[in-house]
Ligand SMILES: Cc1ncc(COP(=O)(O)OP(=O)(O)O)c(N)n1
Ligand SMILES: Cc1ncsc1CCOP(=O)(O)O
């Protein structure tokens with residue numbers, strides 16, 4: 326099977342929801358099901374941070390969330406952990422600058438899986454593309470409390486810089502994105518937004534996911 330087409334990738338990135346058990350107010354299964362009902366377009370299982378599950382419990386949660394994604398027809402990406410991704414038959418893997426190189430992931434998974442790479446500047450983006458990345462995660466755009474070791478806040482300027490340098494690869498902005506500040510990320514050139522807390526911690530998860538979709542689709546804030 327062949328690599329995902331760039332235009333199909335852009336569609337999947339519109340509302341990219343990321344979470345693990347530590348991010349959830351409800352159970353992870355309830356959280357993901359509600360977000361899926363609200364129309365998220367891609368999901369990343371990121372079991373990370375204080376209190377994160379390991380071993381059999383990690384695998385069990387991964388299997389549960391993977392099954393929900395299959396049922397709702399949402400592609401399932403695993404953060405960092407290539408072996409977990411293989412065990413769960415994930416649709417792809419996301420890696421950062423301190424993780425396994427995208428080239429290694431591509432060699433192991435083959436052409437048909439989705440590979441995402443975090444990039445903070447044009448040089449990292451170029452390397453990711455050369456290594457076979459299908460999309461980039463760029464940020465943190467705004468301050469975030471969901472990642473202790475996040476790089477410095479970059480604002481939307483970093484996305485603008487990447488696009489002005491001629492890079493056309495599908496990309497999402499990430500970090501501190503809310504319903505109120507998502508539009509500038511899209512206007513700077515991102516194909517979508519990637520969100521943990523604004524969806525996982527929302528009072529109404531389904532409606533919040535739905536509202537993100539409307540904003541990204543229309544390019545406008547609701548009345
Ligand atoms: C879509 C997306 N973009 C960026 C990241 C961050 O990846 P990384 O820099 O490896 O940090 P961790 O998430 O592993 O802590 C991401 N996970 N997803
Ligand atoms: C994983 C990650 N990478 C850069 S910022 C971030 C956390 C995003 O979480 P939130 O949407 O809650 O700010």
Ligand SMILES: [Mg+2]
Nearest residue numbers: 405420421424
């Ligand atoms: Mg990582």
